[in-house]
Amino acid sequence: MKNQILIILLICFIGCRTDNNKPNKQEEKKIKKQNKSVFFDDHGDTIKPQTFYLKNNYKLFIFPSKDSIGKNDILNYKIISKNFEKPFLLSEDLTQNHILYYEGIDFQNYFALHSNSGTKNYYFWLYDKHSGQEVLTDSYFKIQLDFDLKNELILYTDEDNGYKKFIYDIKTKTKTLVDIPKSFTDKQECTRNDYFEKSSYIKRVSDKYYFIAFKDCPLAVEFKVKKSK
Numbered sequence: 001m002k003n004q005i006l007i008i009l010l011i012c013f014i015g016c017r018t019d020n021n022k023p024n025k026q027e028e029k030k031i032k033k034q035n036k037s038v039f040f041d042d043h044g045d046t047i048k049p050q051t052f053y054l055k056n057n058y059k060l061f062i063f064p065s066k067d068s069i070g071k072n073d074i075l076n077y078k079i080i081s082k083n084f085e086k087p088f089l090l091s092e093d094l095t096q097n098h099i100l101y102y103e104g105i106d107f108q109n110y111f112a113l114h115s116n117s118g119t120k121n122y123y124f125w126l127y128d129k130h131s132g133q134e135v136l137t138d139s140y141f142k143i144q145l146d147f148d149l150k151n152e153l154i155l156y157t158d159e160d161n162g163y164k165k166f167i168y169d170i171k172t173k174t175k176t177l178v179d180i181p182k183s184f185t186d187k188q189e190c191t192r193n194d195y196f197e198k199s200s201y202i203k204r205v206s207d208k209y210y211f212i213a214f215k216d217c218p219l220a221v222e223f224k225v226k227k228s229k
Contacts, residue, residue, distance in 0.1 A: 039064035039073050041096040054106050057081060058129045062102065075099060079132040088132050100125065107152050107170055136168060146201040155202050165197060167210050176228040178212060190217035
């Protein structure tokens, strides 16, 4: 009789331990939800949500999710302020070289995101903090040359417009063509090549002109560009 009781207790003990090791339904749902919330790029690296604090009390939240039908992985961004909070689709392509990311380019009312798009170039996209919408959309592939955060200016190459160079004034929303003639480049050795413009930057600004300098040239070398009205 004692042996029978011991056997029954042993079976109960083993059964109870087995049941305790199994997750309950709530835990199973939690595990499944956690698994679904992990997103990967094409290299197998995890894409994690990121939060950035911008000027004028704006917050930028970049995060991956499933699309509306729960089929494809997408990347979103959300602009958050005291009176505004709205998510936007950022990209349907989670390929590592095409994912847009924030690099600290923060103007008063705008911010920029970047990607190399699988090339050696450094592309940027400009967004309005208040509306969350992309601006400067007359071309898609814009190669960054220089960001002047103090004067709120962008010097860039427009790949969709014959690789022309422009300065975009964020405050006035005007574009100025930067056309450096051969007569200027022939004057000094540091500009007698095909890549000198890639090292150009906005050195200073006056009421009527932008002054462009080049990292590979002496400081005295600069090109004056008249502002567009």
